[in-house]
Amino acid sequence: MSSLGPLRPSPLVEQATDHLRAQITEGHWPVGTKIPGETTLAKALGVGRSTVREAVRTLATLGLLQSRQGAGVFVIAERAAEDWPTRLRRAAVTDVYEVRMLIEVQAARLAARRRTDEDLVALNAALTARRAASAGADAEFVDADIALHRAVVAAAHNPVLTDLFTEFAPVLRQGLIDLVDLLGLRAGEPNHGDDTHDALVRAVVSGDAESAGRAAQTELETTLTRLRAA
Incomplete structure (x- = not known):
């Protein structure tokens, strides 16, 4: 020694x-x-x-x-294993986004089956807030976007899914802010992606699980494609 x-x-x-x-x-x-x-x-x-x-x-x-x-x-080891939040912070945003898709597509399906009256109010409020945030800065818009997705996940009423989304959110937030700024996505369309988010909320509200899953898949795949190309 x-x-x-x-x-x-x-x-x-x-x-x-x-x-x-x-x-x-x-x-x-x-x-x-x-x-x-x-x-x-x-x-x-x-x-x-x-x-x-x-x-x-x-x-x-x-x-x-x-x-x-x-x-x-x-x-038994030379180096301490990184905890989950640390590994997420070090991960590429595209890798995090791929896992996000797995979580949110299923969450959207579950939300359509399990949403309560309170969830419907929260979803519609989140969609309205996202639209209102389109008049603000990129960070404000991204926060409203994530809040809408959080409302969908919450409506699935699965605490594990909710916890996973909560862990992903900080990494997603910065990645999305950078993407919006880099590609100028809101330059000509301040409320970028409103149609896909509207379709997602409408499908969950109507209780159409398959449509909700497809809407989530379409919206997230579009963003992932842009992230990979950035």
Whole structure:
């Protein structure tokens, strides 16, 4: 083990975690290695065993360490796995959009079957808001567009679909703002895509699941094609 050295008084757990993590990422403790015990680490770092225990727990949560009953704590990875939101932020917007299509086409079908009276009010309000936002800036228009799609997903009454859309929304927002600006989509048509969005809302409101799915597919495929060409 490389020299760890004593730590500053605070925050001890964060410092201990950083020091132990460095032992792994810098190759001092290769994958498969059993790390020193709590007492040894506590002495080397100049902290209590409870601080070391919490640091080890944090690194286990990050997927770097694994405790094996009766055997000790072992290194199982050199780098922490990225969480889902981080992976989405790093992903290409076209990749995110392809998955969005899978989610929203089915969500539109479910929404047409499950929408409530409250959903109908929300959908019509969202369509009206999107039209009103056509007089505003690109960011305002994109926000209204995403809000309409969120209303469709919400009408599907599937919390997993809703959560997935919520995760995608921030990545989609910036990608769409960039696309609108790059291609000047609203230069001659401020309420760009109104016909396809109107068809989507009308299909959900009327309870026509297949038409709702087709409307969502058509609208999203058109945007994805533009994203790929941008």
